[in-house]
Amino acid sequence: xxxxxxxxxxxxxxxxxxxxxxxxxxxxxVVANVTANALLALGAAPAxxxxxxxxxxxxxxxxxxxVNLGTPAPHQRTAMQEAAxxxxxxxxxxxxxxxxxxxxxxxxxxxxxxxxxGPTVVRGNPSEILALATGGAGGRGVDSTARVEDAxxxxxxxxxxxxxxxxxxxxxxxVTDGRRTARIGHGHELLTQMTGGGCALGAVIAAYAGxxxxxxxxxxxxxxxxxxxxxxxxxxxxxxxxxGVALLDRLASLEPAMLGDQLRITLS
Amino acid sequence: xxxxxxxxxxxxxxxxxxxxxxxxxxxxxVVANVTANALLALGAAPAxxxxxxxxxxxxxxxxxxxVNLGTPAPHQRTAMQEAAxxxxxxxxxxxxxxxxxxxxxxxxxxxxxxxxxGPTVVRGNPSEILALATGGAGGRGVDSTARVEDAxxxxxxxxxxxxxxxxxxxxxxxVTDGRRTARIGHGHELLTQMTGGGCALGAVIAAYAGxxxxxxxxxxxxxxxxxxxxxxxxxxxxxxxxxGVALLDRLASLEPAMLGDQLRITLS
Amino acid sequence: xxxxxxxxxxxxxxxxxxxxxxxxxxxxxVVANVTANALLALGAAPAxxxxxxxxxxxxxxxxxxxVNLGTPAPHQRTAMQEAAxxxxxxxxxxxxxxxxxxxxxxxxxxxxxxxxxGPTVVRGNPSEILALATGGAGGRGVDSTARVEDAxxxxxxxxxxxxxxxxxxxxxxxVTDGRRTARIGHGHELLTQMTGGGCALGAVIAAYAGxxxxxxxxxxxxxxxxxxxxxxxxxxxxxxxxxGVALLDRLASLEPAMLGDQLRITLS
Numbered sequence: 001x002x003x004x005x006x007x008x009x010x011x012x013x014x015x016x017x018x019x020x021x022x023x024x025x026x027x028x029x030v031v032a033n034v035t036a037n038a039l040l041a042l043g044a045a046p047a048x049x050x051x052x053x054x055x056x057x058x059x060x061x062x063x064x065x066x067v068n069l070g071t072p073a074p075h076q077r078t079a080m081q082e083a084a085x086x087x088x089x090x091x092x093x094x095x096x097x098x099x100x101x102x103x104x105x106x107x108x109x110x111x112x113x114x115x116x117x118g119p120t121v122v123r124g125n126p127s128e129i130l131a132l133a134t135g136g137a138g139g140r141g142v143d144s145t146a147r148v149e150d151a152x153x154x155x156x157x158x159x160x161x162x163x164x165x166x167x168x169x170x171x172x173x174x175v176t177d178g179r180r181t182a183r184i185g186h187g188h189e190l191l192t193q194m195t196g197g198g199c200a201l202g203a204v205i206a207a208y209a210g211x212x213x214x215x216x217x218x219x220x221x222x223x224x225x226x227x228x229x230x231x232x233x234x235x236x237x238x239x240x241x242x243x244g245v246a247l248l249d250r251l252a253s254l255e256p257a258m259l260g261d262q263l264r265i266t267l268s
Numbered sequence: 269x270x271x272x273x274x275x276x277x278x279x280x281x282x283x284x285x286x287x288x289x290x291x292x293x294x295x296x297x298v299v300a301n302v303t304a305n306a307l308l309a310l311g312a313a314p315a316x317x318x319x320x321x322x323x324x325x326x327x328x329x330x331x332x333x334x335v336n337l338g339t340p341a342p343h344q345r346t347a348m349q350e351a352a353x354x355x356x357x358x359x360x361x362x363x364x365x366x367x368x369x370x371x372x373x374x375x376x377x378x379x380x381x382x383x384x385x386g387p388t389v390v391r392g393n394p395s396e397i398l399a400l401a402t403g404g405a406g407g408r409g410v411d412s413t414a415r416v417e418d419a420x421x422x423x424x425x426x427x428x429x430x431x432x433x434x435x436x437x438x439x440x441x442x443v444t445d446g447r448r449t450a451r452i453g454h455g456h457e458l459l460t461q462m463t464g465g466g467c468a469l470g471a472v473i474a475a476y477a478g479x480x481x482x483x484x485x486x487x488x489x490x491x492x493x494x495x496x497x498x499x500x501x502x503x504x505x506x507x508x509x510x511x512g513v514a515l516l517d518r519l520a521s522l523e524p525a526m527l528g529d530q531l532r533i534t535l536s
Numbered sequence: 537x538x539x540x541x542x543x544x545x546x547x548x549x550x551x552x553x554x555x556x557x558x559x560x561x562x563x564x565x566v567v568a569n570v571t572a573n574a575l576l577a578l579g580a581a582p583a584x585x586x587x588x589x590x591x592x593x594x595x596x597x598x599x600x601x602x603v604n605l606g607t608p609a610p611h612q613r614t615a616m617q618e619a620a621x622x623x624x625x626x627x628x629x630x631x632x633x634x635x636x637x638x639x640x641x642x643x644x645x646x647x648x649x650x651x652x653x654g655p656t657v658v659r660g661n662p663s664e665i666l667a668l669a670t671g672g673a674g675g676r677g678v679d680s681t682a683r684v685e686d687a688x689x690x691x692x693x694x695x696x697x698x699x700x701x702x703x704x705x706x707x708x709x710x711v712t713d714g715r716r717t718a719r720i721g722h723g724h725e726l727l728t729q730m731t732g733g734g735c736a737l738g739a740v741i742a743a744y745a746g747x748x749x750x751x752x753x754x755x756x757x758x759x760x761x762x763x764x765x766x767x768x769x770x771x772x773x774x775x776x777x778x779x780g781v782a783l784l785d786r787l788a789s790l791e792p793a794m795l796g797d798q799l800r801i802t803l804s
Contacts, residue, residue, distance in 0.1 A: 022677050030300040030316045032566040036731035041776045046731065047636070047677030048566045048607055054640045062677075071316055074343050075610050100315070104322045141290050141315030141330075193520065195304035195314065240309045241516025248777025252729065298568040298584045339584055342611055368583070372590045409558050409583030409598075461788065463572035463582065508577045509784025 009221035009263065010256040012208055017043040021063035021210035025203055026050040026080050028070025028099065031196030034244065035066075038200035041251035042225075044207035055079035056086035063210030065094040066203045067114060069107040070142075077110055084117040093120040093209035093218075097202035102131035102138015115162060120215050122158065123167040123202045126151035133158040148174055156181070165215045167205065169198050173223045177216040184220065185264035186227035188234035190243040201226050224263050229254050277489035277531060278524040280476055285311040289331035289478035293471055294318040294348050296338025296367065299464030302512065303334075306468035309519035310493075312475035323347035324354035331478030333362035334471045335382060337375040338410075345378055352385040361388040361477035361486075365470035370399035370406015383430060388483050390426065391435040391470045394419035401426040416442055424449070433483045435473065437466050441491045445484040452488065453532035454495035456502035458511040469494050492531050497522050545757035545799065546792040548744055553579040557599035557746035561739055562586040562616050564606025564635065567732030570780065571602075574736035577787035578761075580743035591615035592622035599746030601630035602739045603650060605643040606678075613646055620653040629656040629745035629754075633738035638667035638674015651698060656751050658694065659703040659738045662687035669694040684710055692717070701751045703741065705734050709759045713752040720756065721800035722763035724770035726779040737762050760799050765790050 022045045027035055036046040049058040052075060059065050065087045067080045087094040096119040098111040111132060115122075122132070126146035127139030133154035139145045148170035155166040159178035168174045173184040191197035204226045208218035229250040236250070237243035290313045295303050304314040317326040320343060327333050333355045335348045355362040364387040366379040379400060383390075390400065394414035395407030401422035407413045416438035423434040427446035436442045441452040459465035472494045476486035497518040504518075505511035558581045563571055572582040585594040588611060595601050601623045603616045623630040632655040634647040647668060651658075658668070662682035663675030669690035675681045684706035691702040695714035704710045709720040727733035740762045744754035765786040772786070773779035 024677075028316070029297045029565045030304050033301055033569055033731060036566050037776065037780070040729050040731060045677055045679055048564070049636070049640065049677075050607060051609070051642050054642050058640065058677075071318060073319070073341065073609070100317070104317065104326065106319050106322050141292075141313055141317070141326075143313055193308050195301060195308060237517075239517030239520040240305065241513040241520075244305070244516075245513055245777040245781055248780075249773075249775030252775040252777075296584070297565045298572050301569055339586060341587070341609065368585070372585065372594065374587050374590050409560075409581055409585070409594075411581055461576050463569060463576060505785075507785030507788040508573065509781040509788075512573070512784075513781055 008217050009224050010259040012211060012213060012218065012221040013225055013254070013256045013259060015211050016207060019211065020045050021207050022047055023203055023206045023210060024049050024058050024062040024065045024083065026055060026076060026083055027066060027068035027199060030070060031199040034196040035200045035203045037248050038251060039203050039207055041248040042204060042207065046203070050076050050079045052078040052082055055083040059083040059086040059092055060090040062092055064206040065092055066097065066206040067094060068097040068099060068199055068202055069101065069111060070099040070199060072107055072110060080110070080114065084114050084119070088117050093206070093215060095119060095121045095123060095202050095206040095209060097123050097199060098128050098132055099199070100138060100142045101128050102136060104138070118162065119164055120209055121165045121167060121205055121219050122162070123169065123205055125169050125198065129158060129166060129168050130154045148172060165219045167219050167223060169201065173227060175216065175219045175223055180216060181268050182220045183266045184223050184227060186224060186231050188230050190234050190237060190240055191230045193240040194244045220265065224265055225254065225259060228258065228263070276485050277492050278527040280479060280481060280486065280489040281493055281522070281524045281527060283479050284475060287479065288313050289475050290315055291332050291334060291471060291474045291478060292317050292326050292330040292351065293334045293336070294323060294344060294351055295334060295336035295467060295471070298338060299467040302464040303468045303471045305516050306519060307471050307475055309516040310472060310475065314471070318344050318347045320346045320350060323351040327351040327354040327360055328358040330360055332474040333360055334365065334474040335362060336365040336367060336467055336470055337369065337379060338367040338467060340375055340378060348378070348382065352382050356385050361474070361483060363387060363389045363391060363470055363474040363477060365391050365467060366396050366400055367467070368406060368410045369396050370404060372406070386430065387432055388477055389433040389435060389473055389487050390430070391437065391473055393437050393466065397426060397434060397436050398422045416440060433487045435487050435491060437469065441495065443484065443487045443491060448484060449536050450488045451534045452491050452495060454492060454499050456498050458502050458505060458508055459498045461508040462512045488533065492533055493522065493527060496526065496531070544753050545760050546795040548747060548749060548754065548757040549761055549790070549792045549795060551747050552743060555747065556581050557743050558583055559739060559742045559746060560585050560594050560598040560601045560619065562591060562612060562619055563602060563604035563735060566606060567735040570732040571736045571739045573784050574787060575739050575743055577784040578740060578743065582739070586612050586615045588614040588618060591619040595619040595622040595628055596626040598628055600742040601628055602633065602742040603630060604633040604635060604735055604738055605637065605647060606635040606735060608643055608646060616646070616650065620650050620655070624653050629742070629751060631655060631657045631659060631738050631742040631745060633659050633735060634664050634668055635735070636674060636678045637664050638672060640674070654698065655700055656745055657701045657703060657741055657755050658698070659705065659741055661705050661734065665694060665702060665704050666690045684708060701755045703755050703759060705737065709763060711752065711755045711759055716752060717804050718756045719802045720759050720763060722760060722767050724766050726770050726773060726776055727766045729776040730780045756801065760801055761790065761795060764794065764799070
């Protein structure tokens with residue numbers, strides 16, 4: 001396995017644009033639109049297939065799968081287990097985004113069932129990662145009440161226990177596979193003032209995981225690329241509405257050459 | 269109870285930005301995204317929790333709850349009754365937005381069941397308020413075929429009967445608690461040319477109702493603030509697409525100082 | 537029946553703005569928002585009514601109905617059959633958009649059941665039309681892997697067999713009723729880089745079909761008008777995000793006078 005370097009995100013963005021990975025998304029109704037648009041803008045191909053009896057077959061042929069627990073309606077919960085199981089058995093990488101787990105019982109039970117199937121990557125905010133790793137109560141609604149620093153030990157433990165990559169979103173994003181940890185210092189506060197800012201990142205991680213590279217490298221590249229686009233979008237924005245528009249434009253216009261030495265990634 | 273003055277909206281926007289009320293939304297799939305984004309832009313915290321067994325617990329801890337009947341899927345209908353019941357018993361203010369009630373049978377039956385639980389505020393267009401109060405046939409699809417003036421008596425009767433605040437949306441918005449009536453002369457026609465223009469207002473009313481002020485003051489402040497932002501957004505817009513973007517930017521940039529004496533609110 | 541001329545789109549846009557046809561949409565959660573917004577921008581009235589026991593009554597009174605198979609949840613599948621049946625028996629024109637039919641079993645079975653009810657218009661990408669007409673495997677996720685040229689014979693056969701109009705989307709759009717074929721050379725590649733670019737067109741076709749003109753004329757006018765607006769929007773856009781915003785602005789600002797002789801429509 002190649003260890004990540006600051007050059008890798010540029011190579012991986014090139015590869016993503018060339019191969020257009022097919023990313024199956026089972027996600028919440030609030031952010032489905034912006035999630036599909038973020039994937040399209042970056043160069044990936046979204047397939048929002050979340051029905052029982054379709055989710056499994058799709059997961060066997062997709063490049064990667066995203067399972068996001070934001071508003072898991074009953075039929076979607078069935079489809080999520082079907083998709084995760086099919087992905088695991090077919091070797092399709094899949095990403096779990098455990099939105100608001102903790103005190104909300106339906107999604108918390110579902111998240112633990114899905115963890116048992118073995119996600120490739122888990123992405124969440126600090127409260128969500130703490131809730132998954134330690135059984136904590138979670139945040140306030142969908143917002144984190146914990147800081148990234150508070151969740152680092154939990155992320156390491158979760159990554160170890162699952163044999164997965166764990167990404168914790170915050171002012172500085174942390175990505176760990178239990179052995180290596182990357183800290184990525186891009187992004188912008190406006191990303192927290194539009195709904196789906198974090199959820200769309202989960203889909204972008206899936207797109208990179210679908211390139212066949214190591215999931216740690218894929219996740220670091222996805223987070224660095226997406227948060228750099230957000231940083232650029234903030235320059236164009238007059239508020240959260242125009243920021244959401246600019247984020248899509250910037251994901252589309254981002255050049256691999258921008259993802260070189262100036263990326264703020266530290267590894268430990 | 270403090271009676272509303274034109275100063276109150278400024279104070280309440282300050283309080284909203286400081287305390288960031290957690291607004292649980294059970295709403296339709298068409299406008300879920302813009303609803304969450306409007307709340308975030310203004311400074312509130314949306315939680316789109318609409319599952320049975322989660323909706324009740326969330327309603328007991330949320331600052332306020334929105335129940336919008338735009339596309340009530342079967343599992344959401346169960347969750348709406350659960351949330352309304354939990355909100356009522358826990359003292360959480362909750363807003364009912366009876367989208368397209370009248371001739372459509374499923375939501376009309378549901379709306380009457382929910383009215384029985386005692387909403388804090390009912391927000392609708394004139395046809396919807398007439399349909400709720402008098403058993404009228406409702407509008408044309410989701411559009412009102414009646415004028416605000418036609419629905420004022422119905423709004424008063426509904427407010428009296430329920431002990432609730434009723435807000436009727438139109439060129440001049442009317443808010444009444446059955447004793448006092450406010451007429452608010454802001455807004456813009458573009459608000460009717462984007463989907464969710466009215467639905468997002470329902471969520472904003474919930475955010476203000478979650479501040480702990482009197483529901484009449486809260487509703488007047490919410491309507492005045494939201495429609496003033498719409499008026500400002502129309503200045504930036506080249507059509508309904510850019511209006512939707514500008515509305516979010518303006519909700520975020522609106523300063524309490526703009527909500528002073530120049531607000532066009534008349535009380536009777 | 538009047539045969540289409542390049543003048544007809546201008547007349548029909550005038551009529552659409554005057555009469556504001558009520559378009560019932562049963563569509564997927566990813567694109568519901570942009571679909572409703574496209575209809576509103578153009579001047580039509582969306583009604584997103586997709587519940588069993590409501591979908592049928594609505595279809596009897598709506599100007600037209602759209603059935604889009606992007607994410608057909610169980611309750612929506614029931615409602616789709618109810619709406620299509622009611623539309624057919626009431627003489628309401630209805631449009632079928634068979635998103636991603638082919639290898640995905642649930643929607644493929646549903647699409648064939650709905651074809652049996654007799655849609656007025658079928659709109660799809662080349663792979664979807666091939667899958668419906670010949671039992672092919674469909675495209676890659678929601679993307680076409682076939683070219684419009686490859687699907688022309690299938691479109692003709694499908695139109696003949698159903699007695700319906702078939703519209704195939706691509707760089708040059710093809711519309712046929714089995715006897716006449718129109719090729720429409722407008723649009724822009726950015727339309728494929730936003731989710732819902734094709735789905736919203738299905739709704740716009742329904743709006744035109746609701747004007748009471750011949751479905752072939754209606755579909756040609758809808759495709760020409762929508763793709764011309766997209767072409768104009770691309771001039772304003774810096775990427776797929778701003779394109780989506782500009783598309784709504786351009787649908788609203790499009791003047792019938794722009795739909796004259798310069799339209800690139802060829803008939804055979």
